[in-house]
Amino acid sequence: MDVTLHLAQDPRADALLGRSPLAALVGMLLDQQVPTERAFKGPRTVADRLGADDLDAHDIAAQDPEDFAALLSEKPAVHRYPGSMAQRVQQLCRYLVEHYDGDAELVWKGVDDSRELLRRLEDLPGFGRQRAQIFLALFGRRLGVQPAGRSEAADVYGEPDSVRPVPGLTGPASPAEVRAHQRGRRTAAKALRPARRG
Template sequence: MDITMRLAQQPEADELLGRSPLAALVGMLLDQQVPMEWAFSGPWTIAQRMDSDDLDAHVIAASDPEEFAALLSRKPAVHRYPGSMAKRIQQLCAYLVEHYGGDAAAIWSDAKTGDELLGRLKDLPGFGEQKARIFLALLGKQLGVRPKGWREAAGGYGQAGVYRSAADITGPESLAKVRAYKQEAKAAAKAAKTGKG
């Protein structure tokens, strides 16, 4: 894996996302309740604070939970909720160590179908249906991981030519389009809830 990504909108952080499957997975995990760029620059910040140029699932899983939470909490914090996200990252890494020998890419390297890969992603701690589908779309659209039926398994996020999620961000312009889409979707959901739609 050595792809140019633009999710963090920060060269060093994007470079790590493009070469490290675990960094991409952790960035996706962090992508909730904070701006996307903040979430996807998190893996690089964590690596820097661990005096490394990459993330290691074995090292993170074995880290003292309080020390790891403190590492994420240090200013500027890696996430709005650094303590709970530290716990989730450690759970994710422990799962990867137990089921994939610590190799994040093993989740998708031998998946035969999009549905199989979606199932594996949904099994990951912290990955619900939507996050799994978005990451599956990201794998297909940006990382060239395209098992049979991957677009269908990713649902609306897998469609070509849309700007719905992290999977569609390749620079500032597409980031702006994804933001606009999310704001429209939020407004539509709110209108439907209040009966004004």
């Protein structure tokens, strides 16, 4: 895996995401309740604080939980909730060690059916259906992982030219475009709500 992504909007962080399947999974896990760019910059920050060039599932799984939480909490914190996210990142890495010998790429490598890939992604700690669909769409569009039925399994996130979160991040201007799209959808949804009677 060696592709160009623009999720973190930071060259070093995006380079890690483009070559490290584990970094991509960790970034996706962190992408909640913080701006997308901050979430996907997280894997690079974690690697730097561990003194490594890449993330290693075995190493992260074996970290003392308190020490690892402290590492994510160092200023600037990796996430708005660094303690709970440190726990989730370690749970993800332990799962990958137990089920995939620590090799995140084995989650999708050789899988030729999107329903099976979606199931595998949903089984990852901290993922669930929506996060799995977003990640499946990201892989189909950016990384060339396109098993049969990918668009259908990814649902609305697999639509061509989607500007929904994460899969739509294609270049330096994209985060602003994605946020504008989200604001437009929220405004449209509010306009459809019945007016309250006072």
